Amino acid sequence: MMFRRVVYWVSARCLRWFYREHRVVGRERVPTQGPVLLVGNHPNDLPDVIGGLFVTPRHPRYIATVSVTTNPIARAMYEAMAVIPVARVRDARKMKAEGIDLAAINQAANDTVLAALAAGDVVAVFPEGGVHDVPQIGRLRTGVAKMVLGFVYSGAENDVVIVPFGHQYEAPRRWGSDLISVVGTPWSARAWYDAQPAEERGLAALTHAVREALLAVTRNSASWEEGVTRDELIAAAAAGQAPSDPLSVAPALVATAADLARQAHGDGPGPMAVRARTAAHQLARAVEAAGGIGTSAGDHARLLHALDVTKAAAPVPTIVLWMGLPAAAIGWALNGPILPLVYALAKKNARSRPDLVAGCMVPGLYLVLVWWVVVALLAAVVLATVGWSPWLALPLMLSLPRFGDLAMGWREWFKAWRLVRRVHQWSTPQRQALRDAAAVILQCVAV
CATH class of the missing domain: 3.40.1130.10 (Glycerol-3-phosphate (1)-acyltransferase)
Structure with a gap:
């Protein structure tokens, strides 16, 4: 256990x-x-x-x-x-x-x-x-x-x-x-x-x-990058239907979104599916323009918050974001150097496309563990040199994963904060057009 x-x-x-x-x-x-x-x-x-x-x-x-x-x-x-x-x-x-x-x-x-x-x-x-x-x-x-x-x-x-x-x-x-x-x-x-x-x-x-x-x-x-994605529809609809949690959706909502996606890619898509697809693509382009990722459910929920369509999915306050920067910087300094090496080795040794991520997670995990030991040993040497107990490096080693989590979390906070900030800088007509697109998706999925 x-x-x-x-x-x-x-x-x-x-x-x-x-x-x-x-x-x-x-x-x-x-x-x-x-x-x-x-x-x-x-x-x-x-x-x-x-x-x-x-x-x-x-x-x-x-x-x-x-x-x-x-x-x-x-x-x-x-x-x-x-x-x-x-x-x-x-x-x-x-x-x-x-x-x-x-x-x-x-x-x-x-x-x-x-x-x-x-x-x-x-x-x-x-x-x-x-x-x-x-x-x-x-x-x-x-x-x-x-x-x-x-x-x-x-x-x-x-x-x-x-x-x-x-x-x-x-x-x-x-x-x-x-x-x-x-x-x-x-x-x-x-x-x-x-x-x-x-x-x-x-x-x-x-x-x-x-x-x-x-x-x-x-x-x-047709491909991972193409077409109306359920991520977009779920995020948009859930943000409107569950203000307390933009991604907590009812089973019927998922099924409806799935039907819309299939209609939009079928031989004879209905007018509602076409409208949903067009609106979803408009929102996707807006997220990209704001520096987010076009198929991210979280980013679409944040975009709807920035457009005042929903009060859910608010980014972290600016003061919290910058207060967390020192911990995130430490996390990147301690863990960042090994991650590109893990990715490069996994890419080099992958025999098929799915092997890439698996290689990052399994052999890559071993490399990360070795890296943590090396960092702890270096810290122990430095502590001994300045007259402190080298055993103080042990708590540092145990905290390395947590600092890594903080670094990854801060990256997500920053992207969300940047997305909302850029949306707030758009002109009123742009914002209104996107509100209308969000309303179309909410209407289509709610039917």
Whole structure:
């Protein structure tokens, strides 16, 4: 359990230090008790796994490939996180040569999943079966449907709730970009099964239902940089509908935003979808002009605050921003030198695009730990030279991660403050045009 807490702590640092902001929408939708099957998209390797840890207040037991457990550290992490290992068909030849029975591993995984659900656990899986390096949902494997139907057929007394979640990246492999994880509407596997005609209760039908649930929480645009994004629609609509929390949205809001996004990219988009897309692009350009990031949900919420559309998402006061500068400067001075090296080495050694971020987070973590030790040793030498106890360097080493958090947080505060400040300098006609665009989005999503 202690190691699990360490994994969560490290995972939060990995996300926080690579992405400018990771926001979770709808975390409260995951049932607080009873068996849950979390199904998510998988466009970006390790960040998807780490991000999935934070979409639920409960600990999810991932179903993951057994191939990485040859690494002792990975094996220890699997055990601490109660991961359920499965074998991939593409690894069959290699596993056979090593004397590993693929069928036995997968049968054991299936039995473990059924036992976990019967015990009321949360099981998480990526039904695409591997990393799908595009913003659209790929073809789903039928393994998830097989497990769910196996649970239903088993005669278990309790139900299993299927909860979709989607990671929506601004730019998955760009340092300092944004990530929003959207939790969709939960639905009962048993209720779905009972509602289907007898001939439509098979693997294909349930796999299709899971796919439709994932489409409602993922971007599914032509590229990460193109098209109306759900980030924009959610941020705009939520800012108007939930003044106390601009990113706490109702399930229906996410579904409506998803429908608008699909209409806007379909063959015959309706007039409302066209208006929403045009208005969202106008807001995106405004955020870019103000120095923000165009697909950031947080930036759009802040923009709406600056336009007086909502009182939520206010930036930190100027005095707090500048009071935090010394701590942020210390954080950058102590941690900043190693981060570009981590990114450069990960980029050099990446064999595929998703490997880049994973390389920053796993081998990169080792480099950061070595860096912290080096900084502490240098501090100990300096302290001993001036006649102080070198053991005073130990508290410094333990505080290095916290200073790093302060540096990253201050960067976000500064960008938000700069965005709002620049918007306030725009002319009255510009501000009014953007208020009108925000009103269009709020009207479209509220319908």
